[in-house]
Amino acid sequence: MAQPVPVLVTGGAGYIGSHAVLALLDAGWPVAVIDNLTTGFRFAVPDGVPFYEGDVADADLLARIFAEQGTRAVMHFAGSIVVPESVSDPLKYYLNNTVKSRALIEAAVAAGVPHFIFSSTAATYGIPSVPAVTEETPTVPINPYGWSKLMTERMLADTAFAHPLNYCALRYFNVAGADPQGRSGQSTAGATHLIKIAVEAALGKRDSVQVFGTDYATPDGTGVRDYIHVSDLASAHVLALEALIDRADRSLTMNCGYGRGFSVFEVLDAVDRVTNLKLTRVVSPRRPGDADSLVSDPARLKATLPWVPRHADLDGIVADALQWERKLAELRG
Numbered sequence: 001m002a003q004p005v006p007v008l009v010t011g012g013a014g015y016i017g018s019h020a021v022l023a024l025l026d027a028g029w030p031v032a033v034i035d036n037l038t039t040g041f042r043f044a045v046p047d048g049v050p051f052y053e054g055d056v057a058d059a060d061l062l063a064r065i066f067a068e069q070g071t072r073a074v075m076h077f078a079g080s081i082v083v084p085e086s087v088s089d090p091l092k093y094y095l096n097n098t099v100k101s102r103a104l105i106e107a108a109v110a111a112g113v114p115h116f117i118f119s120s121t122a123a124t125y126g127i128p129s130v131p132a133v134t135e136e137t138p139t140v141p142i143n144p145y146g147w148s149k150l151m152t153e154r155m156l157a158d159t160a161f162a163h164p165l166n167y168c169a170l171r172y173f174n175v176a177g178a179d180p181q182g183r184s185g186q187s188t189a190g191a192t193h194l195i196k197i198a199v200e201a202a203l204g205k206r207d208s209v210q211v212f213g214t215d216y217a218t219p220d221g222t223g224v225r226d227y228i229h230v231s232d233l234a235s236a237h238v239l240a241l242e243a244l245i246d247r248a249d250r251s252l253t254m255n256c257g258y259g260r261g262f263s264v265f266e267v268l269d270a271v272d273r274v275t276n277l278k279l280t281r282v283v284s285p286r287r288p289g290d291a292d293s294l295v296s297d298p299a300r301l302k303a304t305l306p307w308v309p310r311h312a313d314l315d316g317i318v319a320d321a322l323q324w325e326r327k328l329a330e331l332r333g
Contacts, residue, residue: 002245004029005115008071010056010104011078012049013040016119016175016230018184020075021049023234032069034061035078043331044184057100062107073115073241074108076101079148082192083123084287086145097148102155109163115244116156116167117237122226122255122294124150124171132297135171135253142289153253166251168240173226173257173296175233177317178324185324186230194264195227198271199322201279203329209279211264213286216293222264224293226257229311229320239305252304257296258312267314274318 007024011017012033017040024031025046032050045051050069054061056078065071079097080086086093101118108116123146124139141147156167176195178185186196200206214221233256240252262270268279301307311317 002242005072005245006030006032006070007073007075007241008065008069009033009075009077011035011040011076011119013037013042013044013051014077015184015186015188016172016233017075017077018044019179019230019234020077020237021046022179022183023231023238025049027238029238030069032065032071034065039188041187044187046183055100057103059103059107062104063111066107066111066113071111071113073117073244074104074113075117075119075237075241076104077119079119081145083143083145083289084192086143086148090144093144093148097145098151101152105155105159109159109165112164114165114248115241116165117241117244118152118156118167118169120149120153120169120171121146122171122173122257122296124153125294127289127291128294131293132259132295133255134297135255135300157251160251166244166248168244168252168254170233170236170240170254170256172233173228173255173294175230176227177229177231177311177320179231180311180320182323182327185321185328187328194225194267195271195318195321196325198268198279199318199325202271202275202277202322203325207280208282209268210282210284211268212284212290214283215286218263218292220263220265223290224261224263224295226259226261226295227267227314227317228257229309229317232309232311235310236301236305236307239307243305254301254304255296255298256301257298258309259296259298260312261293261295262314267318270314270318274315274322
C-alpha cells in the first residue's frame, strides 16, 4: 500500500470534493483544500484542514500552496456541472472546466507534482448505443459540459506523455447520497440531482417532483441511470491515488458506477418507501439530449483497484440524502 502523501483537493468545499477530503482524512492522508466558494461552502471543509479561498487558475497562489503544503498529488473537482447551463453558456464551461484545468495542470507540472486525479463524467460518452458503458465505448459528448471534461482528459494524457506526471480520470455516473456520518452532503441550492430534488420535496421544500419524459425505451418509460453513493465514489479516489503512486509508469481512465440502473419512477418509489410519504409527480416533456438509459460497466474499476462498494443500496442512498437534507436545514437555521 502506498504511503500517504500531501494532497491538494480543488473544489474541496463542494459536494463530491468534500467527501473526498473526508475519505482522505479517514485514511490518514495530509489534505489541503482550494475552493473559490462559488458553489462550495466553507462549513464543508473540516476543522484543521488548511483552506485557501481562491481560483485554480491562479498560478501564484497554486505555487505558494504547493510549496507550503509539499503537495505531491492533486484531486481536481473544481468546475461547473449543470448540463443545461453548459448549452446556454458554453464559454463559461470551457473557461471553468477546460481553460482553468489547463492552468492547474501547468502549475502542477511546474511544481513537480507527480500525481493527478481528475473528476470526469459519463457525459463524455454522449448517448451510448450499448446497455452498459465500458471505457472503450466511443466518447461523443452531446453538450459543452461533456466536451469540456473530455478536453481535460486529453490534456492530461498529452501532459503525462511529455512530463513526469501520471493521472487517473474517473468518469462518474449519477452521484447521490451523503456521508453516512452526517459530515457532508449535497448542499447546493437549486441542485438538479433527482434524489436531492426528491428529498427536498419529501421535506416540504418543493411542492412536487418533475418527471421529464415517460416515453423512453425503458421498462416503465422513464429514464434509467446508474446511481453511485458519494462515499463509495470518494473511496475510489483514494484507491486510485494509491494505484498512481504504486505504479508511476501508468495512467488510468475508469468508470465509476455500480453497473445497475434505476428509472426515475423507481427512485421516487424508493423515496416514498424511506419517507413513508407519496411524492407528487408532475410529468413534463423530455429534455433535449437525455439518453434513455446510461449505466456503467465498472469491471475495469473493480479489476484495477481493491474497490468494494459499501453503500450500493438505493434505499440507503436515499436515507443518507434525507438525513443530510434535515441537517442542512439546521445548519442554515
